[in-house]
Amino acid sequence: MAGSGRLALRTLPGLGWVRGSGPAVLSRLRDAAVVRPGFLSAAEEETLRRELEPELRRRRYEYDHWDAAIHGFRETEKSRWSEASRAILQRVQAAAFGPGQTLLSPVHVLDLEPQGYIKPHVDSIKFCGATIAGLSLLSSSVMRLVHTQEPGEWLELLLEPGSLYILRGSARYDFSHEILRDEESFFGERRIPRGRRISVICRSLPEGMGPGEPGQPPAAC
Ligand SMILES: O=C(O)CCC(=O)C(=O)O
Ligand SMILES: [Fe+2]
Numbered sequence: 256m257a258g259s260g261r262l263a264l265r266t267l268p269g270l271g272w273v274r275g276s277g278p279a280v281l282s283r284l285r286d287a288a289v290v291r292p293g294f295l296s297a298a299e300e301e302t303l304r305r306e307l308e309p310e311l312r313r314r315r316y317e318y319d320h321w322d323a324a325i326h327g328f329r330e331t332e333k334s335r336w337s338e339a340s341r342a343i344l345q346r347v348q349a350a351a352f353g354p355g356q357t358l359l360s361p362v363h364v365l366d367l368e369p370q371g372y373i374k375p376h377v378d379s380i381k382f383c384g385a386t387i388a389g390l391s392l393l394s395s396s397v398m399r400l401v402h403t404q405e406p407g408e409w410l411e412l413l414l415e416p417g418s419l420y421i422l423r424g425s426a427r428y429d430f431s432h433e434i435l436r437d438e439e440s441f442f443g444e445r446r447i448p449r450g451r452r453i454s455v456i457c458r459s460l461p462e463g464m465g466p467g468e469p470g471q472p473p474a475a476c
């Protein structure tokens with residue numbers, strides 16, 4: 256699947272590397288699976304990393320259950336941010352979410368060790384709405400999307416440090432997403448070695464579920 260490498264294209268200057276199983280899926284998900292390389296300046300990346308590091312370091316990496324989606328990770332749900340980080344998160348909100356979308360608060364921070372990876376899954380539709388937006392820090396990785404009904408339909412996103420990815424609509428609901436483990440971490444022919452990766456993930460609330468309304472979701476999806 257991943258090795259068939261038929262298409263690799265950077266759709267427009269400033270847009271990220273996306274590969275797909277064919278031109279139809281690439282064009283259909285053009286606005287639904289988006290990568291913005293260099294979304295963060297080096298200084299912004301450093302701001303986030305320095306703020307997150309002490310909180311993450313207090314936790315242990317989890318390997319746990321055979322059926323868990325994420326392996327070799329530690330995570331936190333963070334609601335208190337420095338002013339500099341809040342400004343970054345506001346840029347994410349403006350870039351990825353519509354004015355009518357309420358964000359799930361707190362923000363999910365995930366730290367994958369170099370051997371850590373995320374198995375294919377679809378985020379819970381009960382607790383998370385139509386849009387997922389993630390910043391990547393430290394290490395590049397490959398995110399693969401596979402159609403849940405048509406496994407021959409897939410897309411791969413190259414997530415470089417400082418990039419922002421956005422999954423919305425069909426890319427979020429009809430495709431699973433995963434982060435490839437180091438041994439499988441290729442973008443076409445190109446080897447993408449996996450180091451430690453930190454992601455900062457913002458999600459919208461399911462439609463009709465405002466903060467403070469009954470049935471408020473748990474912090475994590
Ligand atoms: O690390 C990421 O960017 C994605 C994490 C993820 O898929 C999840 O927590 O559901
Ligand atoms: Fe997810």
Ligand SMILES: [Mn+2]
Pocket residue numbers: 475476
């Ligand atoms: Mn999750």
